Ligand SMILES: CSCCC(=O)C(=O)COP(=O)(O)O
């Protein structure tokens with residue numbers, strides 16, 4: 001295994017942190033943020049209004065409540081969360097086993113990448129202001145839904161091409177069966193993580209090495 005591509009919510013980080021901390025923070029500040037940053041948010045609001053006619057702020061608020069993984073919503077959420085991280089209102093939750101695993105793989109020269117519905121800016125904020133400190137030096141790259149939907153195989157093929165690895169050399173970790181299936185359809189190896197210990201392939205990052213041993217074949221720098 002030469003590279004690991006990881007999802008965030010439900011995989012490196014708890015669903016509760018996203019649903020109970022991040023989403024309410026953005027929801028409560030959405031209207032004020034848009035009013036205070038008209039130039040920055042105008043293209044996002046236009047995209048939302050094009051997708052659903054009506055008041056874009058009301059649409060975005062409903063999309064948060066519906067947990068819609070819409071690219072313009074994710075871009076705006078990331079902008080609002082930047083204020084929260086900067087103010088110290090919260091830090092990014094990352095499971096201790098994920099921190100340990102990511103650090104060990106990075107030390108073994110396994111290339112690490114993120115693919116999340118959260119915007120790339122939001123991903124960097126979460127890992128840059130994590131409970132365990134700045135984890136961004138561990139990652140070689142970040143991908144969001146501007147690359148493509150997470151449930152489509154073509155997105156994973158695009159990521160493999162972008163990072164310069166054969167898809168078969170990449171291990172994808174996610175809590176969503178449809179994402180795991182899409183990655184496998186693109187030729188990636190993939191493991192379904194179920195942090196509740198139910199029906200997944202693994203329940204924590206501690207188990208990855210037992211089922212895939214990526215540390216046994218660290219990436220060569222020249223592979224990219
Ligand atoms: C990147 S932090 C915010 C997470 C988020 O908004 C989200 O939708 C996470 O979805 P994921 O694809 O990581 O399960």
Ligand SMILES: [Mg+2]
Pocket residue numbers: 007008009010011174175176
């Ligand atoms: Mg997820």
